[in-house]
Amino acid sequence: MSTKQTVTLVDVARRASVSLATASRVLNGSMRTVGPEFRARVMDAAQELGYVANANAQAVARGASNVVGLTVHDIADPYFSAIAAGVMRVADEHGLVMLLGSTERSPEREVEYVSMLRAQRARALIIAGSRTSDRKRIDRLATEIAAFRGVGGRVACISQNRLRTDTVLPQNRAGARDLGRELAAMGHRRFAVLAGPRGLLTASDRLAGFRDGIRAADVVPEELHLIHGPFTRDGGYESALELLRDGPRVTCLFAVNDVMAVGAMAALREHGVAVPDQVSVAGFDDIATLRDLSPALTTVRLPLEDMGVRAARMTFVDEESDTPRVARVRGQVILRESTAAPPAT
């Protein structure tokens, strides 16, 4: 509570009439190696002075900070904020702080963030959502990641398996397959897929899985119309409009993520297309905020927050392993009101 500008360890030591080293030991050091008498004096002094160790100084002296970094595409996207919540929780349990970078889906910014985190000497880095198939970008990122490791940092990815890092891998393909199978089994034969941007692995995996699923149901689709567009609500909306305008008539629409599905449903509603009576709609992710839609959205549930937790554990609680580990997490199909058998012709 002092009014002094900046209380340092020397101040505390002086006030407690002990050496700098002793003060350091009781306040931060590796535990009980200080007599109770001194210990108490130091604690009191620190308390009275309102002392808080300068984390930066500690980081430089120790050679490692207590920050962990997380990069996401867009923190306002509920998919990523759920992951962030998971990482946050674990960081907190371990007395670490979380530095967040929102890349706005720009690969350059992603690389910049990794670099900033290296500058901060972050002890861990979690990269969520970078799944491009562009070779050059991957290499650039890989280089930066290597540098990050070079200064002692550990890294994990969520949804990215071409980077030779530990990774939490949602089974996008398997999940979409299960979904596709169910939908085909319901009787659908004419599909449209809002497939997201080209070159985004998460999107293409889900598309591929969906195809697999239809095939697995021994169904030959009469139609499987693809529409590419942004991975966002508006992307879904626009894509659906496009379908309505000049696409084929379909009975089932699969959007490769929930937010796109919501956009699509809005477009359908505006055009008086009934869901699921005229067309069934399904998404992917099971975003919590979207669970109360009406009609309730059929989707594939991913344990988002848990994925964040697992990635966090891999980077800063589990032992380091020499070979990259991958934690596969399975998606679970959740059939709700937005899907039903196709209308009788």
Added chain:
Amino acid sequence: MSTKQTVTLVDVARRASVSLATASRVLNGSMRTVGPEFRARVMDAAQELGYVANANAQAVARGASNVVGLTVHDIADPYFSAIAAGVMRVADEHGLVMLLGSTERSPEREVEYVSMLRAQRARALIIAGSRTSDRKRIDRLATEIAAFRGVGGRVACISQNRLRTDTVLPQNRAGARDLGRELAAMGHRRFAVLAGPRGLLTASDRLAGFRDGIRAADVVPEELHLIHGPFTRDGGYESALELLRDGPRVTCLFAVNDVMAVGAMAALREHGVAVPDQVSVAGFDDIATLRDLSPALTTVRLPLEDMGVRAARMTFVDEESDTPRVARVRGQVILRESTAAPPAT
């Protein structure tokens, strides 16, 4: 791209055959004070070595870091993630990094975060969502904030005006008043308000405003039933169930935020209560992810991301002012499908 463990400024200097000081000047220093010849040599060396300045060391030497802190109640809540996105954007424009703390609505954790940010020597701190009316908690937080300022940090609050800091103040009361007036004008006389937790100013302001609005419409409500509960989706759901179970019959339900409104609508739907035919429902915030509900939710729009931007500017781009500034932001009533005139008796 070297393989050396940690490239430091000395390494760069040596490789460029210049002094440490010169290297420091070109890489970070206050610009043009180094000859173009030397400058180039240093840049090249840094490049080749993959040098990145140790931010912690810089912070220690300079006495100030490049981190800004943001504390929120829950980063997975879209209200806060929108704010975070705004802060993030500004931080980024200014080459600062954002440290995020999710307090899980615990006042102690909030205080802890402020303390951690002081430890990090964060140059700015933005506190979002702490609006208790508990005197003791306010004091504790105020003390910690004072300490934070003591080490040179600047701070702003979003939705909090009892802390003598710069603040971005959503006009909760005025917004709710406008909404209440509209609803009363539609003919409603029997209201229920899902009022959130007691002691949360944001919630009580909105309730007070709503009351004002009804009165302003020259209406004497025949009923104004209050139900307190958590400020979350589930809180809204439970509160609505409670109303359904043993509350009075009402024609209009106002939930003090959108996520609660969504929970309430889910409860109503499950019980076969039609919205808006039997009861009108309104929320507050206009959460982006929830704009595609059906029926679309009447609400009061708050420019969430922009609020984050403004708070950020106040703390680390605008000049410091001696007296606390307050940026009021107005909410705008958005009437949508979830509200209508009450059913004819």
Added chain:
DNA sequence: CTGTTAGCGCCTTCAG
């Protein structure tokens, strides 16, 4: 168990 003393990586006067 406690105190002394080097660093950690960088910035910044202060001379040259």
Added chain:
DNA sequence: CTGAAGGCGCTAACAG
């Protein structure tokens, strides 16, 4: 314009 040297706050050997 450039280089040498001290200092930022803290930790970690190394001696007593």
